Amino acid sequence: MNSIHDLGGMHGMGPLPFEENEPKFHAEWERTVFGVNMLLLLSGAYTADEHRHSMEKIPALHWLESPYYLHWIDGFETILQDKGIVTAEEMDSGKSSMSGRAGPLANYIDPDAIRNIALHNHPVTGDIEKVPSFKEGDVVRAKNINPRTHTRLPRYTRGKKGIVVKHVGACLYADARAHGGSEQFQHTYSVRFEGKELWGPDAGPRDAVYIDLYDSYLEDA
Structure with missing residues (x-):
């Protein structure tokens, strides 16, 4: 899919913003987004490739104006709604509208599994x-x-x-x-x-x- 995400080799995008001693997360909300994504991946809600494709569909101007982890949020919000796991209303309110709804999310994820993915990526x-x-x-x-x-x-x-x-x-x-x-x-x-x-x-x-x-x-x- 040809979209703004494929920036390799393009001209006119300005200098790369390298940051000396850059932290893993610039704000606590980024750490939370990382954790939510790990939970969704390891629960089987979607695959990493499905998440990538969902982010590819972000409109170009929004992509360029938004930070990296907001792309992640946009991606998994779209997937969860497309798969019927949550509704737009639930996203807005932060609360489930249907008690007892069955879903793919696990109640517990082994921290070692998260550590292995973070350090070594997915087995491919x-x-x-x-x-x-x-x-x-x-x-x-x-x-x-x-x-x-x-x-x-x-x-x-x-x-x-x-x-x-x-x-x-x-x-x-x-x-x-x-x-x-x-x-x-x-x-x-x-x-x-x-x-x-x-x-x-x-x-x-x-x-x-x-x-x-x-x-x-x-x-x-």
């Missing part, structure tokens, strides 16, 4: 019978696709040539998982794109970007 690798389409050293091209659904293929790489430097393994296919699909796996590769290929002669002579890409994103160059 698995097994697949299909043999890899590419191997180390292959010259490939990122397909020029513009799906209306979720994709992890950055716009600035589409149609560009790169070299496979490593077969990462079979990983969960985010494009299907973002829409409630079954847990499909695809071979995934680390691909090196030279700066000049991506941005032309103004790129630095030693600039390169490494991106992990699914099998279905690539074709022979």
Whole structure:
């Protein structure tokens, strides 16, 4: 899906606001949002890919004007309403309108499970019978696709040539998982794109970007 979230390679966005000794959270409400998201993920209310896709649908101006953790709030509020777990009225009031409603939320989450996700992310690798389409050293091209659904293929790489430097393994296919699909796996590769290929002669002579890409994103160059 092409939306404002895919800012990689864009010009005119101003300098990156690096902050020395930046804290994990700038306000207590950000810590709370992080905790709510962990609860919802570990309870099975949605997957991380569903959450990402929900944030992709945030209007461009609101995205640019709002801080990072507000994107999270907008994302999971949309999902919870779309799935019928809560209503808009309940979101506004902060109170359940139906006592005893069954839902996916767990009463208790093991703190170690939260710590593991925070430190190591979600387990995404698995097994697949299909043999890899590419191997180390292959010259490939990122397909020029513009799906209306979720994709992890950055716009600035589409149609560009790169070299496979490593077969990462079979990983969960985010494009299907973002829409409630079954847990499909695809071979995934680390691909090196030279700066000049991506941005032309103004790129630095030693600039390169490494991106992990699914099998279905690539074709022979």
